[in-house]
Amino acid sequence: MKGNVAVTGIGYGNIGRALDESEGQLALQACRVAMADSGLDRSQIDGLAMFPVRSSPPTPFQGPSLTYVQRSLSLPNLAFRMGTSSDMGQFAGIFAAVGAITSGLCRHVLVYRAHKRQTRRYLPASSSEDVQFDEEAFTVPYGGSGGTARFSAWATRHMYEYGTTQEQLGAIVVNARAYAADHPRAYWKGKPITLDDYMASRWVATPFKVLDCDIPVDGATALILSNADAVGDCRTPPAYIEAGACGTGPDSSWTHWLDKTYMASKYIGDQLWSQTSLGPADVDVAEVYDGFSFMQLAWIEDLGFVKKGEGGPFFESGGGRLDSALPVNTDGGQIGGGRLHGFGRLAEATAQLRGTAFHQVAGAEVALAAAAGGPLGGAFLLTKERTS
């Protein structure tokens, strides 16, 4: 990396609940906006990647197929196609695009993420007739399927070791909803909450209340990645990828993860900062995955923005707000804005470096985008200027 690839296009589809559009139509909305944003012609798009990969027979968690999007957008010159799973924390398609570009296979890769919210609460099983494989064979019979039941206990352990409080998790949620309250794209626009609202909300799985969980929405995000030497093809100011990492350390299982006060973000931070002369103190804005409030806290700690255990006091004392030293999730994130997975984080980080974010961090030159949590994840460090 070191700035040899840049984000040159961003686009969102409609965001809401029970939208009329299909997943494919949402994807196309986002892709068309991203292409218009970049100024690239359909003949110039020579790579296509997506998340979450579509399978046959269909599963509850998948997006529109590459073939659907390629045909709908009439992309005649693809040299690279890839559907990706949740590996690299939803960023596998982005990493793949980086690889396709740096290998010389492509100049401009379109990557999309489109999904309509699921109507059921957990993924792996719908009935006892379902037979569970791999790690799910050891979790679903115990009601531990899906992120909530597997991950909430990680936050409990952080509270136990570091004294993190319910109110500190609440501060994260209140901040997310404040960013969302006036944001034109946010699902929770016009709906700020107080800490009292948070504390009075119902439990989902301790220590997570319903407001600690992100809000599942129908929506799509698309990004265009370009060879840094080809950004002249685009009309947008590029956001250069300075570094990227997706390591998980020695394990990548929810069950047996050794120290549940850390996420994969600990290893991702080690890898990310080893690639660059920049450090946490150089980051002007952090856009990190917040499927749950505690994931936002863990990312901020594990990437070294605060010391281990100080994430709770950081947010409780106003850290993360626009007027603080490190604004976090400036569009309300997934808790306030709606679940777009890591693509929403990367798009907002790009907008911050362009100077076009709705809640703009003045003079932002270095931004971080991170996806997923628990034993999986991915992160990119973006810069306004190319460093090498």
Add this chain to the structure above:
Amino acid sequence: VAPPLKVDPDPLRVDDDDFLPVPGNLAGRAHPAIEPETEAFFGGIAEDRVVLQRCADCGRYTHFPVGGCMWCGSAAIEPTEVDGAGTLYTYTVSYLSFGPGLEPPYVVGYIELDCQPGLQVMTNIVNCRISDIRIGMPVEPRFVHDGDLTVVLYQPSGEGS
């Protein structure tokens, strides 16, 4: 070895006096696939035994079972019976159901097994009140069978059957 206690765990007590019964049946629960890597574990719990994958070279356990030792990569792995006792590493009280056949509230716990520091299994805590659960408490396996399905739940040590 569990890290030293840094704060009083009492603030974590979940203020709910519901009793968590040992389930009388497993109606509706998902079934695990029995595969070459996992048949020793699932065959073991069907007979009230905890059988884990142990490395013949480095001696360490890997759970859930896979095709080699997660610590050293050795292919020399063998099923080994352990007593299954441990301590509660962390837990959540779930007020929604995140799996078929589970009636909320139920508790998903991660148990750190005595046989190897850090080695964790996911289970449900049963046979106690929610408000009595504490991180660090000693727990023991409690096997529940229903037809061809067995689950290994955990209860506070010494609760008997």
